[in-house]
Amino acid sequence: xxxxxxxxxxxxxxxxxxxxxxxxxxxxIELQKYSDHDPTxxxxxRRARRQQRKEREKxxxxxxxxxxxLDASEPHSEYCPDQDDLGDWFQGAPYWLRRS
Numbered sequence: 039x040x041x042x043x044x045x046x047x048x049x050x051x052x053x054x055x056x057x058x059x060x061x062x063x064x065x066x067i068e069l070q071k072y073s074d075h076d077p078t079x080x081x082x083x084r085r086a087r088r089q090q091r092k093e094r095e096k097x098x099x100x101x102x103x104x105x106x107x108l109d110a111s112e113p114h115s116e117y118c119p120d121q122d123d124l125g126d127w128f129q130g131a132p133y134w135l136r137r138s
Contacts, residue, residue: 040076048072052082056089
């Protein structure tokens with residue numbers, strides 16, 4: 039459980055991260071440390087990263103997915119059929135999931 043002071047400090051860092059403002063390496067390391075051990079902080083970090091990147095196109099389901107914390111947090115993790123080859127997209131997948 040986070041103390042009030044720690045929670046406020048982390049939320050300040052997350053607000054700056056989401057706004058695209060400067061966040062020091064020390065603050066990022068601290069944020070990642072708490073994120074690794076606390077699922078609530080991990081969810082806050084995913085939301086901040088999603089807010090930071092500007093999505094090019096909005097889909098009807100995006101607000102629902104964001105509210106449920108189900109959409110992708112990393113921009114390169116989404117498959118774009120017009121630009122990506124499905125085989126290349128699964129290149130880093132486990133052997134049982136790769137295309138033969």
